[in-house]
Amino acid sequence: MNKPLIDIKNLNTGYGSQKALDNVNITVESNDFIGVIGPNGGGKTTLIKAILGLIPVWSGEIVSNLEAAKIGYLPQFNPIDKEFPITVKEVILSGLAGKKGLFNRYSILDKKRANELMEQAGIAKLKHKNIGHLSGGQMQRSLLCRALINQPELLILDEPSTFVDNQFEMELFEWLKELNKEIAIIMVSHDLGTISSHVKTIACVNQHLHYHKSNKITPEQLAHYDCPIQIITHGTVPHQVLATHKH
């Protein structure tokens, strides 16, 4: 059997003295498609940041069998500075920042790959546009291209469908399905209804992590996992909204 891509054992971490994740265990295998759900402030983004090495681990360990820079990352949309003087093409090429280090030049091949990705994402025309001129969907497309340019083996997306149009959301899930044939995907969402039909497994994060090895999950199971999120079924109006559960 292949080694797992990421193996998290008894992970404890947080910010300052505030614990955000308590004794978390999860294994990410190749071809996994894990949906990470949980309440706001429950530690979803913290888990992502720990995997990416952006915050220190308090105790436990994160064993990675991936080469450095082989994790593609699409961060949350809001903290990105939309007034920063940078073009779409430059944003996408910046996905190679880790591979290139300080001294390697960006080759014609790199630029070709960036062009291909932009074609695929339907943003080729925006190549030289400043990011300040993009819509939410165009921005997310650019950031997704940035995450993919270094041909990652694991793709991590933090709330990819905020600020985007429905069309992009559909295209995104199609694209991810295609990508998932080759690479593993972890996708954070606060909206279980949107992702459950696309992911293979679900991780409920609310300081603790409960790994649910199916994409079907019932409100009772969520309650059992102490994972109080709102379930919104999309489709016919009126939306069915279940109350949040607590033990």
Added chain:
Amino acid sequence: MEFFSGLFEYTFINHAFLASLFSSIICGILGTYIVSKRMVFISGGITHASFGGIGMAFYLGLHPFAGAVVFALSSALGIEWISKKGNIRNDSSIGILWSLGMAIGIIFVYITPGFTPNLMSYLFGSILTVSNSELWVMGLLTLIVIGFFWAFYRPILYFAFDENFAKSQKAPVNLINYSLIILIALGIVINIKVAGIILVMSMLTLPQNTANLFSNNFKHIIFYSIAISFVGTMAGLAGSFWLGIPSGASIIFTLALIFFVSKIVKIFIDKNNRTASLL
């Protein structure tokens, strides 16, 4: 024309010309980074903290810029370290550093026996008294800044845009950040001579914001800033001659004037484009 060729016969005018050129290049490049990365307040903190070093150097009988370098570097590295830790409010710690630096400077200047240095020249600059050795240092720093940005242009731009993403790719973000904050500290100290403590901030922000009105491209903003900065400095100097006002204040006033005129021009251009697109 004879007036200008006559001017260049004076060494101090030559010095002022070169000093303006060097300082336009240093500030044009570093300022574009500072403005893009929203570090203007951080730079203000470093600038004012360095006054503490100037005062202390007077007291100890050292060259004032040696003191300024020490204070600017330690405050720059301190701010970078604090913002990396992220557990103290960043803007508050900058505010503390800002006022503490000024206080230390004033105290030491006051207790230095029998000597009152020309404080005004450190607050508002004295481009006309730049010495030969200071010019050499400025020239050297100009070359270092150009070389650094030329060699590491992409990493600098990419890391400044999204530091966390770059870190997720295991890119050497801290190395670039620390190198840049050191260059910024040195750039600020050098420019205290030209623009002065109070006004060095304008050299790092006004030309860049003027350039940003007409371009959203990082590289173009750098080049436009250098040009605007140099033209503004020269015009400001000329103004200070004719009107008999202090050079530092005159330069910054000119740069601000260029900014406001450009802003008005830009508003009209935008308005015209809007009407054109409606027709």
